[in-house]
Amino acid sequence: MSEPSRDPSVFQEPHMRPAGKPTSLAGKSPDERRPDESQIDLLSASGQGVHEEPDIFPNRSPDVLRQDWSCSQCGYNLRGLEAGHPCPECGHRELYRPAPPGSASYAGWLAGKLAGGSPRVGWLTALTLALAGGPLAILAALFKSGQSGVAGLSTLILAVVFGPAAEEALKIALAWCVVEVKPYLFRRAGQIRLATVGAAFLFAVIENFIYLNIYVPNPSLSLVVWRWTVCVALHTGCTLLAANGLIRVWRRTVTELRPPELSSGLPELAWAIIIHGFYNLVAIFFEFAAR
Numbered sequence: 001m002s003e004p005s006r007d008p009s010v011f012q013e014p015h016m017r018p019a020g021k022p023t024s025l026a027g028k029s030p031d032e033r034r035p036d037e038s039q040i041d042l043l044s045a046s047g048q049g050v051h052e053e054p055d056i057f058p059n060r061s062p063d064v065l066r067q068d069w070s071c072s073q074c075g076y077n078l079r080g081l082e083a084g085h086p087c088p089e090c091g092h093r094e095l096y097r098p099a100p101p102g103s104a105s106y107a108g109w110l111a112g113k114l115a116g117g118s119p120r121v122g123w124l125t126a127l128t129l130a131l132a133g134g135p136l137a138i139l140a141a142l143f144k145s146g147q148s149g150v151a152g153l154s155t156l157i158l159a160v161v162f163g164p165a166a167e168e169a170l171k172i173a174l175a176w177c178v179v180e181v182k183p184y185l186f187r188r189a190g191q192i193r194l195a196t197v198g199a200a201f202l203f204a205v206i207e208n209f210i211y212l213n214i215y216v217p218n219p220s221l222s223l224v225v226w227r228w229t230v231c232v233a234l235h236t237g238c239t240l241l242a243a244n245g246l247i248r249v250w251r252r253t254v255t256e257l258r259p260p261e262l263s264s265g266l267p268e269l270a271w272a273i274i275i276h277g278f279y280n281l282v283a284i285f286f287e288f289a290a291r
């Protein structure tokens with residue numbers, strides 16, 4: 001019985017080894033596994049995952065989830081169930097399980113970060129992101145066209161699809177990045193709201209100054225009132241909605257100590273884009289009707 005190789009070379013990966021020569025640790029277990037099964041078991045060994053221990057391999061020992069662990073599909077808390085058990089709510093089989101305690105993992109890294117640091121940093125982060133996010137989103141507003149003249153199809157698509165998509169995405173982009181790489185900087189959901197809705201408010205203010213001074217040099221009183229009420233409410237409201245998706249992602253990350261699954265926060269962002277685009281469409285329609 002030779003010692004298992006400690007050579008970290010890629011050529012020592014199980015699938016690179018000569019066929020029919022089981023060399024894995026698990027190959028020596030008393031239940032006399034077949035060679036292919038033992039190789040599979042090595043692949044699923046604790047702490048080997050790129051993210052957090054996918055539970056997609058057969059023969060992995062049963063493991064009861066002893067912490068909050070939500071279903072990726074419906075959010076149901078799978079705590080108390082065996083890892084890989086179909087979700088009682090929706091039937092989805094969660095492919096990830098918590099890292100073993102004490103292992104070098106995302107969970108350990110995040111727990112350490114959350115234990116240190118001051119809660120004040122969260123508010124400071126939020127304020128910084130709010131101040132930076134507004135000017136960043138203005139980049140999207142500068143692509144607006146068709147303020148006068150014939151509104152062609154490309155102008156319509158720009159105003160109804162690309163404009164809202166770019167503005168809504170950019171208003172929460174910075175907070176989105178922080179949740180992805182440093183989720184521990186936020187300690188409360190309110191800090192994410194400040195970072196995003198603050199950026200949206202600042203964006204609306206800057207956009208109004210651009211609109212009411214450059215795009216429309218002598219605006220009517222009704223346009224001024226409209227822009228400072230409805231447009232500001234639209235921008236902050238849409239971002240408030242989009243932020244809910246991001247907050248859900250962040251909350252799951254910091255309570256379950258698992259890598260953020262940012263795609264699960266996209267539905268709210270999509271709704272914000274749709275509402276914003278629909279508003280623009282209606283506004284263009286009335287602009288045409290008024291001519």
Ligand SMILES: [Zn+2]
Nearest residue numbers: 071074087090
């Ligand atoms: Zn479920």
